[in-house]
Amino acid sequence: MARKTGSHSKITGPLVRQAAIRLFARHGYAAVSMRQIAAEVGVQAGALYLYTPDKQTLLYDLMRVHLEDLLETWEARPKPDDPMAQLQNFCRFHIAYHLERPEQxxxxxxxxxxxDEENFREIERLRRRYESELETILARGQDAGVFHVPDNRLATMAIIAMLTGVNTWYQEGGRLTREDVAQIYWDMVRRSVSAGQ
Amino acid sequence: MARKTGSHSKITGPLVRQAAIRLFARHGYAAVSMRQIAAEVGVQAGALYLYTPDKQTLLYDLMRVHLEDLLETWEARPKPDDPMAQLQNFCRFHIAYHLERPEQxxxxxxxxxxxDEENFREIERLRRRYESELETILARGQDAGVFHVPDNRLATMAIIAMLTGVNTWYQEGGRLTREDVAQIYWDMVRRSVSAGQ
DNA sequence: GTCTATATGCTGATAGAC
DNA sequence: GTCTATCAGCATATAGAC
Incomplete structure (x- = not known):
């Protein structure tokens, strides 16, 4: 792991972020020391402070960038016209995007x-922005008479929890491909917001 | 917080568990010290080791007892005959039981x-036992032609994730009672496993 | 840009007095 | 049953050499 002294600032920064993601995901923020992150990168602990002011900011930046990327990617995606296609689009996007980066x-x-309290508020703000994308789709579909949802906010939270839950059990190379899973989940979501039998 | 010297073993044990639940839920296991738990109870850190051999076992016991109680309570509950009523029964039970003890x-x-690896295996075993209760209900309903589920295992995971998700946003004394929430979620679950339009 | 060395403080767990 | 005192180790973060 040891690395010779030299100029590496352009690559060390991303390596620090990558190592932190791996270790925080595996052991948890509180259980991971700056020494462990440094060892994973191949530098001494002191050198990390060239790339982050402190451990807290390192965590915050990882979460913020993740959510900003999520929102940016979603917003750049072409949007279908009718509500049913929009909901399908959201479900497929959510599962694909989340399965692609399980650690983040x-x-x-x-x-x-x-x-920290302040960092928490900003992360929650970003998450709410993402949730409101789905909530808007549901509201429009409800108005159009396509969806029959008893409560928009609850349906939003229910669907997101259901979709994100895939990350807790999905295993690459298992019985089903990501596309299989996305198809099956979309089928359940579709029926959950459609008029009952 | 200080407490006088004396014989309190019958109450201190539960107090230690209660304090650990509160603190682990709020700050995370790794971020909580034995000294913090002791301070919350009103004893010195050394006294905790009369009630648990170590911190790891304290965590394990909290999780094990929680899951054992969950299974026991579920198993003691009267079971309806037809699959639709069984599924409704499960949904209402799951939401009510989980909202009752959010910290655990x-x-x-x-x-x-x-x-630890060994403790993890036992906890996973208990969780799988609980999941299989729902999976069995879905399988029976599928056989009876009442449910139309593309994949039993996925539907099980999807429904449990959806129901458990309530804990992440529900606030006591908010817009909806627990019963309102259980009713709305049951409605979505019912439609998600019924034949589509 | 990275290193070594260090400050300051907290950690889990144990020993022995009362 | 609880206390005080303590061990040995690791934590984050910084200072200064190269």
Missing amino acids: VFIAYMELRNL | VFIAYMELRNL
Whole structure:
């Protein structure tokens, strides 16, 4: 792991972030020491402070960037016209995006309580922005008479919890591909917001 | 917080468990020290070791007892005959039981990675036993032609994630009572496993 | 840009007095 | 049953050499 002295600032920064993601996801923020992160990167602990002012900011930045990327990617995605296609689009996007980066997703959910109050508020603001994207789709579909949802806010939370839950059990190379899973979940979501039998 | 010297073993044990639940749920296992737990109880740190051999076992016991109580309470509950009523029964039970003890639920989900390998296996075994209760209900309903579920295992995971998600946003004394929430979620679950339009 | 060395303080757990 | 005192180790963060 040892690395020779030299100029590496352009690559060490990302390596620090990558090592922190791996270790925070596996052991938890509080259980991981700056020494462990440094060892993973191949530098001494002191050198980390060239790339982050402190451990707390390192965690906050990981979560903030994750949520900003999520929102940016979603917003850049072409949007279908009708509500049913919009909901399908959201479900497929959510599952695909979250399965693609399980460690960041895990950190963003599990380490909220380790954020400073101010950092916590900003992360929650970003999360609410994402949730409101789905809530808007549901509201429009409800108005159009396509969806029959007893409560928009609850349906939003229920669907997001259901979709994000895939990350807790999905295993690459298992019985089902990501597309299989996305298809099956979309089928359940579709029926959960459609008129009952 | 200070407490006078004396014989309190019958109450101190439960108080230690209660304090650990509160603190682990709020700050996370790794971030909580034995000294903090002791201070919350009103004893010195050394006294805790009369009630648990070590910190790891304290965590494990909290999670194990929580899951054992969950299973025991579920198993003692009268079971309806037809699959639709069984599913409704499960949904209402799950939401009610989990909203009643949010801290234990939180710990049981968030602190899995802080368990020793052996302890982890036992906790996972208990969780699987609970999940299989729902899976069995879905399988029977599928056989009876009442449910139309594309994949039993996935539907089980999807429904449990959806129901447990209530704990992340529900606030006592808010817009909706627990019964309102249980009713709305049951409505969505029912439609998600019924034949589509 | 990275290193070594260090400050200051907290950690889990134990020993022995009362 | 609880206390005080303590061990040995690791934590975050910084200072200064190269």
